Amino acid sequence: MAGDMQSARGTSRLYQGKGPWLLLPAWAVIGIFLLLPVCLIVVYSFLTKEFHGGVIPEPSLAAYDQFFFDRGIFGDDPPRIEWNYIEIYLLSFLQAGLATLFCLVIGLPSAWYIATRPIRLRQMLILVITVPYWVNLLIRTISLKFLIRDEGPMNAFLQWTGLLDHPLHLVNTSYAVQLGLFYSYLPFMVLPIFASAERFDIALSEASADLYSTKWQTFRLITLPTIWPGVVAGSILVFVPSLGAFLAPNLLGGAKTYMIGSLIDEQFKGAAGNWPFGAAAATILMSVVLVVLILNARSQIKLKGAG
């Protein structure tokens, strides 16, 4: 399979045998300064909780029990399946998925538009997209909230134009959370797509256009496949951070429903102080996403092998 790969899709064996060496710096830095600490956290999830944070080094499955089983508020009812946390996870995945979709809908055409401008303009436009993100996320989110308030500028404008006769209620709804996530992560979608859309052999699509395909046919059949790696990369960069986001849900959504980010946050820096449970919740999240990522990488490699 993977061993028979040809040079399709930019993979090649030009540096055959050097792979591990080239990966070494990234492996080393992430391995030492993240993987080791994270392993510690995974171990913590199997230990006994210490009151007010910290762990006691005695093995325990209490954290996972708490995640999957409901034993009532006093902890002595017969165990039932605990749906709370599973629901929080599903809801977070749904929110992140929708955010990714919206970023794609706006981000892909924007990236394509930028990539097809003349070179100087292109450089400037890509900066135009990133410069707003020099302002702190908290400040931007506060400002966004101000804009979409019931009596805020957006509603005033919509009512002035006569499009609406009563304010659109967004603040403290999941629509506001969506908007916040979209706004937080948009360039994470635009930049990778731009990177792969900025093609040096645009002649290919021009040839297709010359052959009287419609613009959309060309876009779908020629362009989309070439920018696909960028779409995948952008989707990962929007989806995964959205899962753990806490500013948008808290500030714009009113924090009435836990998302994964605030649930885990609360265990380490909230009154609960339940490190093993926070660690278990994080371990479950990481395992799910990691499996998806690795499967994705494998299927890509297989695809290339077949091609």
Next chain:
Amino acid sequence: MKQTRISLLALGIVALSGGGALAEGDVALYNWGEYIEPEILIRFEAETGIHVTMDTYDSNEAMLASLKAGKLGQYDLAIPGDYMVDIMRNEGMLDTFEPSDLTNFGNILPQYIDVPFDPGRHSTIPYLTGTTSFAVDRNKFKGDINSLALLFNPPEELKGKINVLDAQNDVLALASMYLGIPQCTSDRDQLRALNDMLQNAKKDWASFGSDNSREVLVSGDVTLSMTWSGYSARARDEGANVEWAYPKEGYIMWMDNVVLLKDAPNRENALKFMNFLLEPEIGAANTNYAKYAPVLKGEKPFLDEKIANAPESNPPADHPGTFVQSCSEEVQVVYDKIWANLKK
């Protein structure tokens, strides 16, 4: 306020030009962000030659977590709230001193010396105090605001117009007061009632939010916001017509304290800094800066009139607030469940 600032600066300059401000080492302070009048640090260094380095946190629990994760031993002083002092003592994070080590100890208001979380003050000195209840927009709600029922069983016109602090301890403490049950009760029926009451109240709440609990009042997004007294005073400054409630069922009194940490690298300097903070003029500068209530005798002449006279700074003497307690582990587990149920 301007005047205090200027006089402080003038004093600082005098002290500087008086010489003697040689490097006498550091004192490491772990503090909330934007929670100390910057001129105090300048003046302290000018007078003693000791430089104050500062690190900041954004919640009591975040401070506890980072001390537990390895930062203990890097700081001399921290500024936890009342219940957190208890927790930190139980964790063995506090050092002790003799009140006689601090020449200004006598400046502390007498009612703040024998506090439940540090009777006699052997590890802490008071920093600032305030109350936690709720503020109501008087343009929109004209009724009586003297009861916690407004928060937990609101009248029709307040439904969906309420913001609640995103803080487990504070919400459960107020809820207990509303039900007339003791804080940290271990009685199962009472805990069940607490859980049911909160579940029922949640549907009338618009949002949970702490940092933005002031802004939502000013903007008019909500009519009632559970918040800290200083935020209510600031909301009024910013043009909101708010009234601060001292509900008849009770309200929370809180107090931030400067604590001497275990393994403090500069213990002597830390004590000097604590003593410095107990000077009335310094205390007043901080009170003016943070807009909470004073903890020292003799601060009055230095206080901004607006702050000294604000209803938020003057709780009714015959109806004092109650400190939040830190619960036993058994009760805390149930509290966590109740909170998780509320936030699911």
Next chain:
Amino acid sequence: MRRSGLRDMPGFAQIFGLCVFLLYTPLIVIAVYSFNASSSITIWSGFTLDWYKEVFTGIDSQKYRDAAVNSLLVAVIASALSTVMALAAAVGMLRAGSFRGRSISFGLIGLPLLVPEIVTAVASLIFFSFLGLSGSFLTVLIAHTVFCIPFAYLPISARMQDIPDLYETAATDLYATKWQAFRLILLPMLLPGIVSGYLLSFIVSLDDFLITNFVKGNGFETLPTVIFGAVRTGIRPNIMAMSSLLLLISIVLVLLSYLIGRQGREKFRI
């Protein structure tokens, strides 16, 4: 070059316009309210320059300036380091055939992305304390470099997947060394990916609060830690003023580089 019809997909320009509109509207609010006399961002109560004065001459101005410098320094260095490592990693993943642990490597590179921030924060602090590293510029830099790697890696590898190796193979067939082939062929072609990766790492580093707050030491502040810390008293408009200034400076720089570049020859394409 001849203009292709594909350059102008119908509606794409409008969507791009919408995108820019969405991105900049909140910033206009920030800029306007940085001149607001009240310290609230929802009530307008008159024009003032006080907040700008405070940024330059206020008693805290030194602290904010230091924090801004720290933030920029960490962001510039951390994103440079992570981009270099990501580039090497991308070549290793896509140009070196297959080897054991290749798909696991992808998981490892993506790991910083999927560990929740608070977990990275607590775990790193425990780990640094264990190593005896007390919080400093160095610990912040290490932490930022680590979590920036996937943000640099993904645009670069997306770009590299679009580049068949025949150009490099042709060059090596013509007796170019591998290093020359890399430097003269692959690197220029990869530039859009590298620039994208660098910019993404940069803004991610600039925005980080939670991890920085845990691993930074006493007396070291970045802009987010200064801004987020203010919970006891609330955020004040001097932050708005500073953000607007930062924005203004970066917009001026972008425009300048565009205008200067227009006069120069189009030597390189990114």
